[in-house]
Amino acid sequence: MPEPKADRYRLVRLTISDTATSELLSEYLLELGAVSVSLEAHNSAHGKRPTGDAALAAETWARPHWTITDVVAMVPQEIRTEALLQAAATVFPEVMEVPVVEQPVDSSRDWVRAVRESFQPLLIGERLLVRFPWNTEVSVRSLLDGDGKERVQLTIEPGAAFGTGEHPTTQLCARWLELHVQPGSRVLDYGSGSGILVMYACKLGADPARSVGIDIDEEAIAVAKRDAVRNQLDGLVFATPDEAEHLLQEQRFDLLVSNILAPTLQELAPRFCSLVRTGGRIALSGMLAAHTAAVWASYAADFHLEESFVQDEWVLVSGIRRR
Numbered sequence: 001m002p003e004p005k006a007d008r009y010r011l012v013r014l015t016i017s018d019t020a021t022s023e024l025l026s027e028y029l030l031e032l033g034a035v036s037v038s039l040e041a042h043n044s045a046h047g048k049r050p051t052g053d054a055a056l057a058a059e060t061w062a063r064p065h066w067t068i069t070d071v072v073a074m075v076p077q078e079i080r081t082e083a084l085l086q087a088a089a090t091v092f093p094e095v096m097e098v099p100v101v102e103q104p105v106d107s108s109r110d111w112v113r114a115v116r117e118s119f120q121p122l123l124i125g126e127r128l129l130v131r132f133p134w135n136t137e138v139s140v141r142s143l144l145d146g147d148g149k150e151r152v153q154l155t156i157e158p159g160a161a162f163g164t165g166e167h168p169t170t171q172l173c174a175r176w177l178e179l180h181v182q183p184g185s186r187v188l189d190y191g192s193g194s195g196i197l198v199m200y201a202c203k204l205g206a207d208p209a210r211s212v213g214i215d216i217d218e219e220a221i222a223v224a225k226r227d228a229v230r231n232q233l234d235g236l237v238f239a240t241p242d243e244a245e246h247l248l249q250e251q252r253f254d255l256l257v258s259n260i261l262a263p264t265l266q267e268l269a270p271r272f273c274s275l276v277r278t279g280g281r282i283a284l285s286g287m288l289a290a291h292t293a294a295v296w297a298s299y300a301a302d303f304h305l306e307e308s309f310v311q312d313e314w315v316l317v318s319g320i321r322r323r
């Protein structure tokens, strides 16, 4: 993660009139690379007037009790606002329509401290404790799970790849792995981001020499490789789909987990079906409840539907590979 100095970041302010969307969007912006996101709620009767697109702002302002939320994201300069909005719009199409304003960050604040304070240790699922490189101390209580057993610890580099563990879809996948990883399982994590899921699977007993993380983003692959070394999983392979082509030939995995967006999950269905052994399991996440039926329709011929889990409107659906 680059040194958090004020001039390395800018604020991107989106004015949204649907509070539920602004909350979900703020989680998603963090995962897309924003280093912090705050929500500023106000209404037209006594709030401040929204800035940005004048016509929309005026229309919103005219409604007497309409609650408006500004989603204010602190974004590294290297992430273009347009690219950020396009990525967010694949899940929340409305962001292409809302007023957006860019602002400099306040250089009088201690950003190193502010950014680091925003990444505190996280407890995920039943057994995982995620720490960030500067979390040198964690409370004794967070080291133990509900049964008093030591939690699995992973250190993750935040900021350059999706997958700090904060997002509900990552948490849904982590819990699914807790249910299904067996000693020696072969796990494929397709859309691995920071590598959190396949690394957690290995710590739960999967075979690192026969498990793989794949991502189209070369930056994410570089981050995941560094994370693997940091977490004593040096043998674990992370690769782009092209690099992985020969690795995956003839390979069949016991578990395939994929936390990508709904359209990509649909597109990749034939590929995923060929990568899971008969009786093996698949878990698909990264979609909102409204998209689940359409995604699962692409898998129903090859997988028996087994389970589905929901957290904050995000869904994980899983199945067992038929013959």
Ligand SMILES: C[S@@+](CC[C@H](N)C(=O)[O-])C[C@H]1O[C@@H](n2cnc3c(N)ncnc32)[C@H](O)[C@@H]1O
Residues within 6 Å of the ligand: 161, 162, 163, 164, 165, 169, 170, 173, 189, 190, 191, 192, 193, 194, 195, 196, 197, 214, 215, 216, 217, 220, 241, 259, 260, 261, 264, 286
């Ligand atoms: C939502 S993140 C998931 C990261 C991590 N697995 C987690 O659960 O937190 C999705 C990841 O999928 C990657 N991705 C998107 N489309 C892909 C594709 N067609 N093939 C492989 N990876 C893809 C993105 O670059 C991103 O890192």
